[in-house]
Amino acid sequence: MPSAVGALSATATVITLWCVVGFLAMAFMAVAACVLCRLRDPLPIVSSPDVSSLANGAQPQHNGTPFIYGLCAFVSLLILAAALASLLSGAGGGEVVLPLGLPFVGAHFRIDSLAAFFLIVVNLGGFGASLYGIGYGRHEHEPARVLPFFPAFLAGMNLVVMAHDAFTFLFAWELMSLASWALVMAHHRQPGNARAGFVYLVMAVLGTLMLFLTFGLLAGTVGDYSFSAIRAHPVSTPLAGAVLGLALLGTGSKAGLVPLHVWLPLAHPAAPSHVSALMSGVMTKVAIYAFIRLVFDLLGPPDWWWGMPVMALGAATAVLGILYAMEETDLKGILAYSTIENIGVIFVGLGLALAFKANALPVAAALALTAGLFHIFNHALFKSVLFFGAGAVLTATGLRRLDLLGGLIHRLPVTAPLFLAACLAISALPPLNGFASEWLIFQSILLSPQLPQWGMKLLVPTVGALLALAAALAAACFVRVFGIVFLGRPRSAVASEAREVDRWSLGAMTGGVGLCLLAGILPGVFIDGMAPAVAALIGARMPPQTSLQWLSIVPVAESRSSYNGLLVFLFSALSAGLAAWAIRRFGSHVTRRAPVWDCGFPDPSPVTQYSAASFAQPIRRVFGGLVFGARERVEMPAPGDLAAAKISVTRHDFIWEGIYEPVTRMVLLAASVFDRTQALTIRHYLGFVFLALIGLLMVPALWS
């Protein structure tokens, strides 16, 4: 019944559009509510609300906050259900054209299987963040700076995924950028946030400019900017390479590909934590959606070399992202850098899929793309939980610096295991979901000997080695995060008096961890769910997994590899339970009192513990010299001198110093040069007009 299926999919589009309208209505409602509140009892203007006042001390009451977030959660759930139904029913997608935007062109919307998958990712993240916001938003001092933009941000991300012509797409993309920029600037008086907002704005403008050029090249001289028309007229080969480069720049600047990542570790931590979760977990994925849509869908059949830049950039992003994360000492900053790493992993999967697709290896391409999409889903889950956890730490202590935290496992007994579970998932440890998707990516890397080109044969194993390095470093990074924040002794008075956060926050985290576990134990179900999206882009799909025995997944063939998350989970749960039982049963019950291990220093001061910097030192010694130009300097006092010894580390950010600072200097230089043209005589300006006119007339005279 194709007509009935098409009708169902158009229904999903219409429902989602109404939900987006709902989001926008909520944004206006929030503005109105805030204005009314301000009129009724004008708030005292807080001159500089520092972070520590976010802690348990003052809890301003805002009755509108739970209402808005609750509605957001409800609407996200609606879109989630519609998208899920659309994906599972496998409908091809009916197009809805609204008479908005450009006259006589209208706004095209369509939910195909790829869009449906990304709608699920967006709204799952949106639902979690809204739920978390019900609790977390109570601590917000200026809710008027967050509440109106949060639903608008969700609306923008949903619209980007649904848009089916270039104008609507770019409009939604800008809506998403601007709403998230406003959220980044929510606490604009805190030091550094204004700079973060500025850098983010510049990079967002750059990315949108690149996307404009991309769509201009794609539409060519046909002039029809709807995606169906672009798809019907594929661009020629040399232009397609340019489009690929522009698409990489445009979407990579939003996703955080090195070297376009500079805004991400500044902007993501600056936003309120549930917004950080959305930006890191979801908005970067929307950027990847744009890349997939452009390169896999609109650009036509790939050339063999397209995978190379994508993979190389992805691998560099993964390794550099996680090395930066090792060096970072801000909790949310570490999470943001780790997002960069995961984006790199996903791009490696996409690059492999491109390479396999170009070489007519559809099954391998389907495996690589499925791995990429699965990692997108997984990263959205566990990165959201991690940011929620960081937000819980922030609520409980008001602190983000690792060196002031510690021992929170006693003070936050529910948050700590949830955060630990998310750390395990992002470190790709079985039986959680991070392992399943990274394992699939490595499986597709192992298929690379099938590629005929020597460049690929050499590049892919290198990329695989870099990914393995990144995965190992990610584990080290999250051991460091959890160990410094939750274990050991508190490093500050605030950390020792932290209190557990509210139930909404804990509920959002619990739900996320539950889904992580589910996706890790039953990856086959998720892989089969994504199959329609993969089949639409590649023309093939992975073999169906849910029908296999024991719920294991077999990406290629049973003889090559298989993974069974359920068995691993049962085995690890059973063996751990047995070990715990045996230790309790057979161990000594006598209570012993002994001094805690003190690192060789009997001083009880928490400063004698490992610090965040000291934990990162071994890795800095291995990679820091090469990647950061790091130098350690030790000042030992002369014998007999009682002064303290000092160690200081200097680091360089080569990307910032090598790319962004010269560009900044050039912009300033150009500004000072062009400044002279601001005060010429009328005759000079007339001369400029004259020369410009002559120049333009020379074009048709010399051309043709």
Add this chain to the structure above:
Amino acid sequence: MHGLSFDIAHLLAGGLVLTSFMLLYQDRLYALLNVFALQAFVLFLSVAWQAYAQGAPHLYVTAAIALVLKAIVIPGALHRIVARLGIHREVETIGGIGLTMLAGIGLVALSMVVILRATPAAAPLAREDLALSLSVVLLGLLMMVTRRNAVSQVVGFMSMENGLILAGTGAQGMPLVVEISIAFSVLIAFIVIGIFLFQIRERFDTVDSRVLDTFRGERS
């Protein structure tokens, strides 16, 4: 259109370009104004011939406007301004007259190449008219750029407008509104620039626009 009327239209349009070159060549203000009146008269003849040849009576209105305003009123007014203000009677040029004339020849060649290549499908008269009128516009702009004296800049501006009117009448079926609006814009520009000249004169005792730059503190 038969051969003779085409030739006459061509001749008159070419005459307009010729008067533009004559404008470029003048180095005395009164002579400049006289040549400008001559150009306006040639424009009047050209437009009137177009009106007759195309059988478009509304173009006679345009021709009349050109004759009355541009050939009589504006040159007369500028004569009075120059006389009353006691303006220095020499035209100060930049780059020398010969060089300017050479540049003007290049501009005419350029506009011929551009227009004749861009409009192979149009009627031959419209093609020639467009090419010649673009030459007149460019020569007017060249004059504005290469003259220091404000009066000669005004003249350059208005010879540009002459070129525009030639283009507007050469294309068949252009409604009268366009020509009237062009004529009025010229009138308004003349009024504004006239007032502007008086202002400059009162302030600085000269109409050399370099004085403005000195006043702004950019040159000593």
